[in-house]
Amino acid sequence: MSRQRVIVIGGGVCGLGVGWKLAAAGADVTVFDRGKAGRESTWAAAGMLCPQMELRPQEEDISALGLESMKRWRAFAADLEADSDIPLHYRDEGTLFISADQDAAEQLRFLHDHQIELGMPVEWLSGAEVREREPYISHNVVAGLVCLDDHHIDCRGMTRALAEAFVRRGGDLREDAPVDGVVVDDARLTGVRVNGEVIPADAVVVAAGTWSGMLDGLGGDVKPPVRPVKGQMLMLRQPDERILSHCIWARSSRDFCYMVPKADGTLLIGATVEEVGYNKDVTAGAVLDMLRAAWGVLPSVYDLPIIETWAGLRPASRDGAPVLGATDVDGLFMATGHFRNGILFAPVTAEDVAHAVLTGETTATIAPYGLGRFAA
Numbered sequence: 001m002s003r004q005r006v007i008v009i010g011g012g013v014c015g016l017g018v019g020w021k022l023a024a025a026g027a028d029v030t031v032f033d034r035g036k037a038g039r040e041s042t043w044a045a046a047g048m049l050c051p052q053m054e055l056r057p058q059e060e061d062i063s064a065l066g067l068e069s070m071k072r073w074r075a076f077a078a079d080l081e082a083d084s085d086i087p088l089h090y091r092d093e094g095t096l097f098i099s100a101d102q103d104a105a106e107q108l109r110f111l112h113d114h115q116i117e118l119g120m121p122v123e124w125l126s127g128a129e130v131r132e133r134e135p136y137i138s139h140n141v142v143a144g145l146v147c148l149d150d151h152h153i154d155c156r157g158m159t160r161a162l163a164e165a166f167v168r169r170g171g172d173l174r175e176d177a178p179v180d181g182v183v184v185d186d187a188r189l190t191g192v193r194v195n196g197e198v199i200p201a202d203a204v205v206v207a208a209g210t211w212s213g214m215l216d217g218l219g220g221d222v223k224p225p226v227r228p229v230k231g232q233m234l235m236l237r238q239p240d241e242r243i244l245s246h247c248i249w250a251r252s253s254r255d256f257c258y259m260v261p262k263a264d265g266t267l268l269i270g271a272t273v274e275e276v277g278y279n280k281d282v283t284a285g286a287v288l289d290m291l292r293a294a295w296g297v298l299p300s301v302y303d304l305p306i307i308e309t310w311a312g313l314r315p316a317s318r319d320g321a322p323v324l325g326a327t328d329v330d331g332l333f334m335a336t337g338h339f340r341n342g343i344l345f346a347p348v349t350a351e352d353v354a355h356a357v358l359t360g361e362t363t364a365t366i367a368p369y370g371l372g373r374f375a376a
């Protein structure tokens, strides 16, 4: 029997993750990226694996998917490191959510109680208990939550590792190669069009992030409703004597930021959430807001050098949940719309979408996230 020929459109965490799993299972896989692999929202992400921190009221379904993916993350990271020889620097000290005033502490209490209702492992901390864990945190901070099961990884290392593992498993990675569209014949996918040439395929996975809905040949029923939601971030360098060791989310009545200390001594601070189309400018106001929020709870950031600033575009679907698995077009699959959780959802996306392509079966884990839900 000939090998299944699969084309993946998009070389970010979703496309490379699915491509890696398919190639490891013996499929003949090509990943096309319109630019350099992983250089859009994957590169821009902070690498947080935080299903509890990301919990929003009315979004329990998304949290359930996040918790399931989180259970798989350590094994996913170990396999990826073994296949690429590139470290992901998995950090598991846990994550703190701190409040810089009484108003924010009340909101934190609500989040704490909601997490307890859902049976999540969370602990309430006084301001003094926060400072026992993080001595440089300001005395303004009146309370905190600790979520020991919320972790983080080096996102850029993960991007390199996915590309390396995919190629080592026999995958063909084509960069600077935009796909114009998909070719569909009588509700059956037959290939993709690249630079005017039709490349035949048994299956195609659309993993093009915020560009996923723009491919020619996707009719109304199979066009994923994704839009860009901009996030600006900055990177500082910590001194040799670190001022922060946990991933921190910090809220006051007027400010919010998260701070993610990486193994290499960098400290990421993010992120804005902006609906401004495909604009990726870094703005003075956003940097001011994020630094003010960080400085309000960790005054020592004042002296740290800024190494880099950037903006990424989160691919948000109409209901904020990812779009995963088979579609009404035979042979056409989706792995897109991951919004705030692209890195967290990497294991379920890679494993369960690859499973759908290889077997035609949809796992119970991704069944609620099919494209068909938007038609209804």
Ligand code: GLY
Pocket (backbone or CB within 6 Å): 046, 048, 231, 270, 271, 314, 339, 340, 341
């Ligand atoms: N998950 C973090 C963010 O989207 O900013």
